[in-house]
Amino acid sequence: MTHVVTDNCRGCRYTDCVASCPVACFHLNEARVYIDPELCIDCSACIPACPVHAIVEEFDLAEDQQHWIDINAKASVRYPLIRAKLPPLDGADDRRRALGY
Amino acid sequence: MTIGTAAQPLRIAIVGSGPSGFYAAEALLDSSHCIEVDMIERLPVPYGLVRHGVAPDHAKLKSVTSLFDGIARREGFRLFGNVEMGRDVTATQLQAMYHAVIVATGADGDRALDIPGEELDGVHAAADFVGWYNGRPECANLRFDLSKEVVAVIGQGNVAIDVCRMLALPVSALRSTDIAGHALDALAGSRVREIHLVGRRGPAQAKFTPKELRELGTLPGWQVIVDPAALELNDASRAEAADPGSPFIAKNLQVLRGFASQSRTTSRAIHLHFERAPVAMHGEERVQALMLQWQRLEGQAGQQRAVQTEREERLEAGLVFRSVGYCGTRLPGLPFDAVRGVIPNTGGRVTDECGSILPGWYATGWIKRGPTGLIGTNRLDSVETVERLVEDLPLLGVPRIGRAALQAALAERGQRVISFDDWLMIERAERENGQRSGKLSEKFVNVAHMLDAVQRSRVEVGQC
Numbered sequence: 248m249t250h251v252v253t254d255n256c257r258g259c260r261y262t263d264c265v266a267s268c269p270v271a272c273f274h275l276n277e278a279r280v281y282i283d284p285e286l287c288i289d290c291s292a293c294i295p296a297c298p299v300h301a302i303v304e305e306f307d308l309a310e311d312q313q314h315w316i317d318i319n320a321k322a323s324v325r326y327p328l329i330r331a332k333l334p335p336l337d338g339a340d341d342r343r344r345a346l347g348y
Numbered sequence: 349m350t351i352g353t354a355a356q357p358l359r360i361a362i363v364g365s366g367p368s369g370f371y372a373a374e375a376l377l378d379s380s381h382c383i384e385v386d387m388i389e390r391l392p393v394p395y396g397l398v399r400h401g402v403a404p405d406h407a408k409l410k411s412v413t414s415l416f417d418g419i420a421r422r423e424g425f426r427l428f429g430n431v432e433m434g435r436d437v438t439a440t441q442l443q444a445m446y447h448a449v450i451v452a453t454g455a456d457g458d459r460a461l462d463i464p465g466e467e468l469d470g471v472h473a474a475a476d477f478v479g480w481y482n483g484r485p486e487c488a489n490l491r492f493d494l495s496k497e498v499v500a501v502i503g504q505g506n507v508a509i510d511v512c513r514m515l516a517l518p519v520s521a522l523r524s525t526d527i528a529g530h531a532l533d534a535l536a537g538s539r540v541r542e543i544h545l546v547g548r549r550g551p552a553q554a555k556f557t558p559k560e561l562r563e564l565g566t567l568p569g570w571q572v573i574v575d576p577a578a579l580e581l582n583d584a585s586r587a588e589a590a591d592p593g594s595p596f597i598a599k600n601l602q603v604l605r606g607f608a609s610q611s612r613t614t615s616r617a618i619h620l621h622f623e624r625a626p627v628a629m630h631g632e633e634r635v636q637a638l639m640l641q642w643q644r645l646e647g648q649a650g651q652q653r654a655v656q657t658e659r660e661e662r663l664e665a666g667l668v669f670r671s672v673g674y675c676g677t678r679l680p681g682l683p684f685d686a687v688r689g690v691i692p693n694t695g696g697r698v699t700d701e702c703g704s705i706l707p708g709w710y711a712t713g714w715i716k717r718g719p720t721g722l723i724g725t726n727r728l729d730s731v732e733t734v735e736r737l738v739e740d741l742p743l744l745g746v747p748r749i750g751r752a753a754l755q756a757a758l759a760e761r762g763q764r765v766i767s768f769d770d771w772l773m774i775e776r777a778e779r780e781n782g783q784r785s786g787k788l789s790e791k792f793v794n795v796a797h798m799l800d801a802v803q804r805s806r807v808e809v810g811q812c
Contacts (some may be wrong), residue, residue: 266731269367269724270415288408292724296597304559307599330378331731347459348592 248305249284251292251315255301255346256280259339264293264302266332274326278336283323284316299348351447352381357424357600358741359750361446361688363433363679365389366396367723368451368713369424370416371730377422380737386446386751387423390432392766392798393774394420396454399791400484403510406523407788410725420768426751428657428758429766430799436763439681445753447744448737451682451691451698452730455674455714459689461502466628466670474503474671474782476509481514483528483537488522488793493634494538496666500638504547504554504672511669512618514541516567526596526730526789544663548625548643548654551604553583556724565607570616574608578622579686587649603719624661625654628669638663638765674719682709685782690716697740698732700800701780708744710737764799775804 252264256279264280268322272286282293284303293302305316352358362369365387373385395400395413395432402409421428427787433439442449458473459465470493479487494515501511514522517569519536565572568812579601581589589597604620631637640661643654677691683700691711692699698709712733713726720731758765766774774792776799781790792798 267722267724267728269371269412269727271723288412289559290409290412290723291559292722295593296728300592300595302734306559306562 248289248320249287249316250282250289250302250304251284251308251319252280252282252290252301253303253308253315254311255299256297258342259299259301260333260337261298261306261335262329262332262341263281263296265329266294267292267296271327271328271330273312275329275333276322276326279330281322281326284320297345299343350748350787352383352741354382354717356612356747357382357384357745358448358749359384359748360450360737361442361444362387362450362452364396364452364573364713364715365394365427365429366399366452366454366491366713366726367412367416367557368420368454368716368726368730369396369450371727372450372712372734373425374419374727375721375731375734376665376737377419377702379734382739383424384753385447385558385751387427388431388433389427389429389766390439392430392675392771392795392802393792394427394768400479400482402482403478403514404482404527405493406649407525408415408778409723410526416443419469425530425768426753427766427768427771429771430764431758435494436682436761437757439679441757443708444755445534445708445748445757446708446750447746448710448740450465450710450712450733450810451679451715452713453676453679453715455689457675457677457689458670459673459675460490461672461784463626463628465631465635468631468635470631470666471629471668472670474501474507475670475674476550477511477514478507479697480746481527481531483526483531483791483793488528488530493667494532494534494540497539498542498544498546498665499667500545500665501541501669501671503669504549506556506560507674508545508669509556509673511562511671512543512545512715514616515543516570516616517575518568519759523695524786524788526778526787526791527724529785529790530792530793536582537751538631540667542617544621544624544665545618546621546640546663548622548623549652550581550585550622552581552597553645553652554598554600554622556600556609558596561600561603564618565603567618569614571612571619572765573608573612573617573619574604578620579604579608582645582683584649584652585645585646588652591649605672623654625656627660630662634666638665638668642673664673667686676715688718690718696729696736705742705769709786766799766802770802774801776796777801777805
């Protein structure tokens with residue numbers, strides 16, 4: 248089991264999750280963040296931290312969302328670690344509203 | 349004189365070595381200043397509630413300690429284990445030695461229900477049971493009568509769930525963990541077959557995380573029983589469940605509906621009771637039953653209160669655990685908010701009872717905000733406290749001796765100090781002791797034994 252960042256993060260990248268991660272397992276690229284499943288300890292603190300509900304437990308992933316497990320695992324190796332909150336991306340608030348949050 | 353430079357490093361003491369203490373150390377060491385961080389821990393073993401709180405079957409959560417190990421190895425960090433503020437060094441001394449002191453002592457007191465019969469034998473604080481199965485020295489000699497078949501657990505948070513799960517897990521699932529040996533032996537003889545989890549608020553207000561709640565439904569030979577009627581929500585609770593800021597509520601309800609829809613197939617069961625407040629406990633010397641008063645939720649969404657109704661019911665139970673909140677303990681020489689069980693503070697800056705800031709004193713973690721949140725919540729909290737401390741640097745500019753002064757004061761008392769390397773010796777001895785019986789680790793549950801292990805290891809490596 249792990250936690251995964253799904254599509255809602257893309258274009259928002261609020262990174263509140265990063266500040267509440269006890270083990271520094273978030274990695275980022277220009278569009279979004281990913282969770283390293285090798286490091287995540289399943290504490291769930293990042294779930295309520297995300298303003299757009301992008302983070303879910305693996306258990307709660309819908310059938311058509313399962314690919315996010317692999318995407319997080321691979322991207323977290325490729326992209327650099329992020330340990331502190333950054334300002335959200337331009338347009339993040341518009342996307343958040345479009346997502347209904 | 350500018351502090352935070354190589355000539356005059358910022359010298360900080362952190363009291364407590366649980367998650368919030370380590371995250372404060374990390375935030376300090378990440379800053380651009382030259383810093384010495386001395387972490388003072390009452391016990392010879394670090395990690396606070398990660399060692400003595402997180403349940404032994406949650407190995408993945410406990411693995412957060414490898415991150416703490418990395419912090420402890422960073423330049424500038426020093427552990428002073430087996431040193432207690434108030435016993436071995438006073439708050440006044442620390443204040444004179446360091447530029448600032450961060451208190452991260454957590455919340456290890458338990459809140460009482462304050463109802464008649466609570467003093468009966470067989471009524472325990474869940475925190476004591478948790479400390480017992482985790483080998484916390486203060487709890488190692490406690491006894492819990494597991495010959496009783498029916499147990500009541502009062503509370504609606506993850507600690508209450510941990511207690512239920514530890515009572516219900518087959519010991520085969522615990523044998524290879526770091527559970528205390530005395531607890532494994534006692535649980536192997538347990539006759540518990542019915543557990544009642546009781547709380548005054550409704551399913552939408554419960555503080556469990558969905559992950560822990562769901563796990564209750566996976567225990568072999570056990571079933572979770574929920575009355576479907578208990579999941580019929582009022583309008584305010586429905587609004588709370590729909591609040592995007594509280595994603596766990598809807599998930600919890602989903603898990604609970606799953607439990608409620610199953611037909612009974614096992615003889616052992618965990619019954620979840622909502623909107624029931626214990627108002628008395630009955631029994632001669634030992635507890636035999638709880639009186640539960642039905643509650644009704646009233647108020648607007650987010651501000652609902654459980655209001656008593658006329659209806660009462662009797663719940664037979666031979667063993668009772670209360671888990672209605674941890675609270676902090678007053679530290680000698682520091683202000684304390686006895687109602688909230690925290691050190692009064694604004695954003696981590698300690699204040700006196702009137703709200704005036706006490707320069708040089710900071711708080712983080714549960715002693716700062718109360719017993720809420722998950723392990724990672726403490727990282728956020730400690731970052732905030734350290735930000736305030738760094739903002740205050742211009743006010744903390746008096747030269748301080750720091751570490752050398754503490755070492756001198758402790759040496760004068762003849763205090764045995766446990767360093768991080770010493771702790772690693774204790775940890776190695778615990779792992780070796782565990783391996784003999786196929787366990788991950790067999791923790792020392794006695795402070796003298798911890799100190800002996802260090803002594804033996806030092807002799808082996810020729811340090812003495």
